[in-house]
Amino acid sequence: xxxxxxxxxxxxxxxxxxxxxxxxxxxxxxxxxxxxxxxxxxxxxxxxxxxxxxxxxxxxxxxxxxxxxxxxxxxxxxxxxxxxxxxxxxxxxxxxxxxxxxxxxxxxxxxxxxxxxxxxxxxxxxxxxxxxxxxxxxxxxxxxxxxxxxxxxxxxxxxxxxxxxxxxxxxxxxxxxxxxxxxxxxxxxxxxxxxxxxxxxxxxxxxxxxxxxxxxxxxxxx
Amino acid sequence: xxxxxxxxxxxxxxxxxxxxxxxxxxxxxxxxxxxxxxxxxxxxxxxxxxxxxxxxxxxxxxxxxxxxxxxxxxxxxxxxxxxxxxxxxxxxxxxxxxxxxxxxxxxxxxxxxxxxxxxxxxxxxxxxxxxxxxxxxxxxxxxxxxxxxxxxxxxxxxxxxxxxxxxxxxxxxxxxxxxxxxxxxxxxxxxxxxxxxxxxxxxxxxxxxxxxxxxxxxxxxxxxxxxxxxxxxxxxxxxxxxxxxxxxxxxxxxxxxxxxxxxxxxxxxxxxxxxxxxxxxxxxxxxxxxxxxxxxxxxxxxxxxxxxxxxxxxxxxxxxxxxxxxxxxxxxxxxxxxxxxxxxxxxxxxxxxxxxxxxxxxxxxxxxxxxxxxxxxxxxxxxxxxxxxxxxxxxxxxxxxxxxxxxxxxxxxxxxxxxxxxxxxxxxxxxxxxxxxxxxxxxxxxxxxxxxxxxxxxxxxxxxxxxxxxxxxxxxxxxxxxxxxxxxxxxxxxxxxxxxxxxxxxxxxxxxxxxxxxxxxxxxxxxxxxxxxxxxxxxxxxxxxxxxxxxxxxxxxxxxxxxxxxxxxxxxxxxxxxxxxxxxxxxxxxxxxxxxxxxxxxxxxxxxxxxxxxxxxxxxxxxxxxxxxxxxxxxxxxxxxxxxxxxxxxxxxxxxxxxxxxxxxxxxxxxxxxxxxxxxxxxxxxxxxxxxxxxxxxxxxxxxxxxxxxxxxxxxxxxxxxxxxxxxxxxxxxxx
Numbered sequence: 001x002x003x004x005x006x007x008x009x010x011x012x013x014x015x016x017x018x019x020x021x022x023x024x025x026x027x028x029x030x031x032x033x034x035x036x037x038x039x040x041x042x043x044x045x046x047x048x049x050x051x052x053x054x055x056x057x058x059x060x061x062x063x064x065x066x067x068x069x070x071x072x073x074x075x076x077x078x079x080x081x082x083x084x085x086x087x088x089x090x091x092x093x094x095x096x097x098x099x100x101x102x103x104x105x106x107x108x109x110x111x112x113x114x115x116x117x118x119x120x121x122x123x124x125x126x127x128x129x130x131x132x133x134x135x136x137x138x139x140x141x142x143x144x145x146x147x148x149x150x151x152x153x154x155x156x157x158x159x160x161x162x163x164x165x166x167x168x169x170x171x172x173x174x175x176x177x178x179x180x181x182x183x184x185x186x187x188x189x190x191x192x193x194x195x196x197x198x199x200x201x202x203x204x205x206x207x208x209x210x211x212x213x214x215x216x217x218x219x220x221x222x
Numbered sequence: 223x224x225x226x227x228x229x230x231x232x233x234x235x236x237x238x239x240x241x242x243x244x245x246x247x248x249x250x251x252x253x254x255x256x257x258x259x260x261x262x263x264x265x266x267x268x269x270x271x272x273x274x275x276x277x278x279x280x281x282x283x284x285x286x287x288x289x290x291x292x293x294x295x296x297x298x299x300x301x302x303x304x305x306x307x308x309x310x311x312x313x314x315x316x317x318x319x320x321x322x323x324x325x326x327x328x329x330x331x332x333x334x335x336x337x338x339x340x341x342x343x344x345x346x347x348x349x350x351x352x353x354x355x356x357x358x359x360x361x362x363x364x365x366x367x368x369x370x371x372x373x374x375x376x377x378x379x380x381x382x383x384x385x386x387x388x389x390x391x392x393x394x395x396x397x398x399x400x401x402x403x404x405x406x407x408x409x410x411x412x413x414x415x416x417x418x419x420x421x422x423x424x425x426x427x428x429x430x431x432x433x434x435x436x437x438x439x440x441x442x443x444x445x446x447x448x449x450x451x452x453x454x455x456x457x458x459x460x461x462x463x464x465x466x467x468x469x470x471x472x473x474x475x476x477x478x479x480x481x482x483x484x485x486x487x488x489x490x491x492x493x494x495x496x497x498x499x500x501x502x503x504x505x506x507x508x509x510x511x512x513x514x515x516x517x518x519x520x521x522x523x524x525x526x527x528x529x530x531x532x533x534x535x536x537x538x539x540x541x542x543x544x545x546x547x548x549x550x551x552x553x554x555x556x557x558x559x560x561x562x563x564x565x566x567x568x569x570x571x572x573x574x575x576x577x578x579x580x581x582x583x584x585x586x587x588x589x590x591x592x593x594x595x596x597x598x599x600x601x602x603x604x605x606x607x608x609x610x611x612x613x614x615x616x617x618x619x620x621x622x623x624x625x626x627x628x629x630x631x632x633x634x635x636x637x638x639x640x641x642x643x644x645x646x647x648x649x650x651x652x653x654x655x656x657x658x659x660x661x662x663x664x665x666x667x668x669x670x671x672x673x674x675x676x677x678x679x680x681x682x683x684x685x686x687x688x689x690x691x692x693x694x695x696x697x698x699x700x701x702x703x704x705x706x707x708x709x710x711x712x713x714x715x716x717x718x719x720x721x722x723x724x725x726x727x728x729x730x731x732x733x734x735x736x737x738x739x740x741x742x743x744x745x746x747x748x749x750x751x752x753x754x755x756x757x758x759x760x761x762x763x764x765x766x767x768x769x770x771x772x773x774x775x776x777x778x779x780x781x782x783x784x785x786x787x788x789x790x791x792x793x794x795x796x797x798x799x800x801x802x803x804x805x806x807x808x809x810x811x812x813x814x815x816x817x818x819x820x821x822x823x824x825x826x827x828x829x830x831x832x833x834x835x836x837x838x839x840x841x842x843x844x845x846x847x848x849x850x851x852x853x854x855x856x857x858x859x860x861x862x863x864x865x866x867x868x869x870x871x872x873x874x875x876x877x878x879x880x881x882x883x884x885x886x887x888x889x890x891x892x893x894x895x896x897x898x899x900x901x902x903x904x905x906x907x908x909x910x911x912x913x914x915x916x917x918x919x920x921x922x923x924x925x926x927x928x929x930x931x932x933x934x935x936x937x938x939x940x941x942x943x944x945x946x947x948x949x950x951x952x953x954x955x956x957x958x
Contacts, residue, residue: 111640
């Protein structure tokens with residue numbers, strides 16, 4: 001299969017995502033520049049971590065207006081698989097492709113460390129290789145990763161089994177310990193932790209590879 | 223042109239004789255703009271006029287050195303067709319005046335030094351010194367500076383996308399009014415892709431790229447070349463404001479533009495901004511440079527030539543392109559949304575000629591300006607010596623070890639480093655506090671590198687020469703403990719006012735100590751930075767030479783600090799070591815429990831140190847060690863505790879065969895010692911014997927507890943969980 005990795009000028013985890021899916025997962029991958037209006041022939045697209053346009057205003061607030069986001073919207077609308085990691089999650093939320101908001105960490109500081117995530121649903125193209133309840137060790141690195149949504153939204157996410165991962169030991173104050181969610185169509189996901197940083201034993205964990213393996217399985221099956 | 227009044231010359235921190243030299247060079251009185259240009263280029267910060275004579279003593283050549291001092295960064299060959307560029311720089315003065323932006327732009331400056339060479343930055347480490355956060359008088363300000371500096375480093379590095387993988391943070395009252403922020407950065411590139419900051423080719427266009435020029439940071443370099451007084455706090459406008467997103471764009475655009483092949487030379491605009499970049503590039507290439515300031519992108523109106531030339535606005539680069547290929551360069555910068563403007567051209571007359579509205583406002587020979595700055599052989603006498611050996615009472619290790627683990631210098635600094643992205647670029651094999659040196663794998667070559675920063679102001683105060691040698695030895699030992707072979711070094715020399723002979727003596731002795739040790743350990747100095755005048759209201763800092771050393775190793779799972787399994791033998795490579803009252807005065811124990819500083823730093827035997835390092839590298843290479851940790855601040859007891867803080871809570875039962883007094887046995891800081899746990903004590907012993915070093919088995923690993931005995935008498939026994947809590951949570955209580 002082929003992954004597309006979106007490159008905003010301030011993306012800085014683009015190469016990491018590319019490396020994880022090409023070298024560690026062994027699939028094809030290509031970079032997609034932020035002013036492209038098409039995603040080409042990719043099977044899944046990754047919005048990587050970083051600071052898309054500096055994020056001095058609000059994370060992802062400018063990125064949602066970039067040309068490539070039109071293409072991402074169309075791709076998602078037609079059922080394409082979209083993964084937003086960290087800043088990518090923030091952008092998807094700003095773009096309205098996922099509900100809620102990501103606000104400053106409760107401690108008001110950037111946090112970079114490994115966390116443990118509980119896999120809440122395996123009914124998704126991003127977790128179909130995991131076991132329900134499986135604990136994954138994956139790092140976080142963000143200043144604005146506190147997931148926030150109004151009560152009806154939270155209830156909807158819970159009722160529709162759209163919480164993908166929950167923190168075990170909430171690092172940032174996210175409501176309901178939410179670390180990752182799905183859209184209603186279950187083809188768009190966002191997560192604050194970085195699976196691409198936990199995709200080989202040398203770096204301390206390969207639990208993150210499960211996410212990419214799940215995507216591969218979903219695409220191959222389809 | 224008429225002579226400038228003496229007050230104006232003094233304001234520019236030029237002495238009458240320096241001014242006379244300027245008049246000689248020009249053959250006339252300088253214009254106001256020229257006066258400003260000379261004042262920044264001949265400032266201590268840019269010209270190294272007090273230290274240059276002595277810096278020549280440093281070893282700078284080696285088999286792997288591709289580029290030594292004199293460029294934006296040093297470069298060494300790591301094989302496989304790749305090189306690494308690295309350097310350390312200080313941003314002490316700005317970080318005191320405005321901690322957040324001061325530290326942020328310190329990171330920005332050193333990152334530009336790296337990518338100016340064509341290398342993509344892949345690691346940052348920082349060495350920080352602050353006043354004590356728990357001081358009743360100055361603590362609040364020290365905490366504010368600490369919080370600001372850490373926030374600034376995080377802000378810049380995280381957004382730029384370079385991992386901050388290690389460093390050190392030390393607290394002493396002498397840094398109250400003068401914090402030290404030393405930032406080390408390292409980048410990688412293909413050997414054939416190295417770029418130099420050299421102008422060439424008469425008629426080639428000179429191109430300005432990046433952020434616009436504003437009035438920020440004017441005279442920053444001169445500010446960094448003076449002591450602090452009460453008025454210094456008013457110098458906040460001299461501190462620049464950083465924009466890490468702009469820097470990230472500049473990085474990508476510069477690397478891409480370099481690949482077009484249309485760039486001849488490139489230099490960042492750091493200290494002394496446009497002035498420094500133009501005359502240095504001209505001087506290195508032995509050519510002239512002529513620029514028209516009307517073309518310089520400006521973010522404010524009405525800027526004078528003086529202001530434009532001296533501005534230290536951040537995120538700017540100057541490059542020389544091949545004539546006729548400008549458009550290739552412009553195209554890349556347009557893609558990244560950056561301004562790139564032709565502001566002048568390379569000439570054949572060796573002069574820096576600056577025009578404003580067509581009128582020449584400065585015309586100075588590049589070489590004289592950049593390389594003929596005054597050189598001083600400042601008088602140096604004896605470094606100040608510390609006081610007499612005090613009487614100090616016996617204490618109970620049972621109580622002192624937990625207290626020591628919570629001391630600001632010793633305790634876990636996760637509050638600091640968790641604010642840094644230590645993993646971006648997915649190369650970090652071992653980040654902060656996992657090993658003694660940070661380890662990065664290099665995807666391009668399949669090999670790895672290790673990096674360590676070290677400096678100990680207390681040691682260097684007691685003996686600048688020995689303190690400097692100890693810093694080199696410690697850095698090399700940190701690298702060896704992770705199995706890396708030390709290959710090259712950079713240094714940051716933080717000292718007080720060199721015009722005081724006893725301070726100058728500290729500087730001279732420290733440089734000679736570094737020279738001796740770096741020669742001995744075969745780690746040539748490839749670049750660095752000198753920061754003088756670190757004094758506030760006449761109060762100097764401890765002399766603080768900080769070393770950054772890089773090593774190479776095979777890629778693999780790292781041997782980390784914590785014990786892994788119970789029932790393993792604990793061995794102390796190098797042995798328990800010697801200490802006496804004189805050599806105990808620089809230790810953390812003396813600092814925390816006796817609250818004095820006296821005598822001499824720990825004694826270093828470099829021959830023995832080298833053999834210990836050979837031995838540990840062999841032990842690591844043969845896979846004989848399950849854990850490894852070198853002894854440093856806090857000595858054996860602290861190292862044993864740190865080895866016990868792994869996820870498995872494996873501690874040790876230790877029995878030490880020594881007649882040292884217990885405080886000394888537990889806490890002396892003799893070098894050349896490394897703790898390992900092993901399943902193969904006999905094989906380790908055989909290696910130790912081969913290298914003629916001591917390697918006593920001092921105990922065995924056990925579950926959940928740590929107990930230290932001296933000849934069967936228990937000095938202390940603790941639950942690991944309690945010690946770990948003291949170690950992990952102390953820092954948060956200091957910064958709250």
